[in-house]
Amino acid sequence: MESYFIILLCIASFFAGFVDAIVGGGGLIQTPVALILLPNVAVSSIIGSLKIPAFSGTSFAARQYLKTVDMNWKLLSMMAVVAFSAAFLGSNLLTLVSNDFMKPLLLVVLSLIAVYTFAKKNFGIHQEKNLTPTKQWVLAVLMSVCIGFYDGFIGPGTGSFLVLGFVAVLGFDFLHASANAKMVNLATNFGSICLFVLKGKIIWAVAIPMAFCNALGGFIGAKLAIKKGNGFIRIFFLIVVLGTLLRFAYDVFQ
Template identity: 30%
Template sequence: MPPMESLSFSALLVLWLAGLLAGFVDSIAGGGGIISLPALLATGMPPHLALGTNKLQGTFGSMTAAVNYTRKGLVNLREIPSGVVFTALGALAGTVSVQLITADFLRHIILILLVGVFLYTFFTPDLGRLDRRPFITAPVFFGCAGLLLGFYDGFFGPGTGSFWTIALVMLLGLNLRKATAHTKIFNFTSNIVALGAFFAGHNVVISAGLLMGLAQMLGAFLGSRLVIRRGTGFVRIFFLVVVAATIVKLAYTTYLAR
């Protein structure tokens, strides 16, 4: 990976714009990684460096969105400490694992799951419109979902926000706007833990991550404000678009770009 000083102005501009757009998209429906990670790889970063740098820039965006949603009353921090703890544990295990082994074998499974999420959301128009009765208790949900999705986010990542959102809607009964807000708390948790592990493995390009991170903050602020103003109908449409884009991107890299 060339140092930042050797990158052209146009390359730096592309990284900044990628961070801005990724922060905007991620704060609404998750999936910002399908924008930011390819941009980092396009600079010539090896995969593990790109993954670590992506966590650095993504942490800025998820933190900004999480703070904005919490300030607007969409998240009660007293209700989710167990979810944060289990997500952190899962993310740590996943990040340590991905630095030791390849993540390629996960692609096929994740594609099937994302297609299922898309179809279920598309054919259930009232999904997440209103709060409803939880399917399981919060402690059980946060323990299972935190470990599983935290591990996945640390290990591989694409689609994590979509999985969190749909799980919060289906199993905890949250509406889509609240589910999106809670998703950012758990995204930030897994991002910051994974970032620490990547730093320990010397797999972060700090300058590139900070450049994109500043743009992420602006994009996340704008996106989260849009969700607060527009409500669940807007989130559902955006969610479907992002999940579809993630499916296309993963399908292309898995089956065609080889």
């Protein structure tokens, strides 16, 4: 593989880690770049290789959040186990079938997310705790299954979906949602990595240098998100969702 390909992938991975640390969706940066630069590589191998830098960047971002944001460890532990299992199954399915049928559905979902977030100015600004513990756990399990499977099967945008789920479904503010989303995202990435390692789908020559760059981007992004707070994260979230929307629209209508 040409060295400049790896350099371009590393640059994309840095920005992916930076964006992902703030609101998720870093895969929407590095995945298209990898697909363009590695056109002759199986999609499952590309997705599998990108899980290594994704896990690395998410780990560094999560470490920064853990220093300043309180976590509900009982809830997170349950979500992590469920999300890990769902991602493992989703990645297994990716090695067997095509996933193009998901893009039109995601286009509609992302359109609704963008409109709702833009219209509701206080969305994710204040934390609401009006769920009973039982209802919160049930919703958390459903969210972990759906998003975990999606991450294993397709991947890009998972961090944003997790942030959205913690805000819209579980009532977190954006800062706590971003922090908790990182912990669940670690579990989904690890579930996929386990499957892809077993299947021999990871290209380590690409994955390892990208992992270092993604980690650096995640470290910087998380520190910026913690410093700037909810308002900044909300704006960044909107930008990433709109970018995701345009990307899927291109894939659907090209």
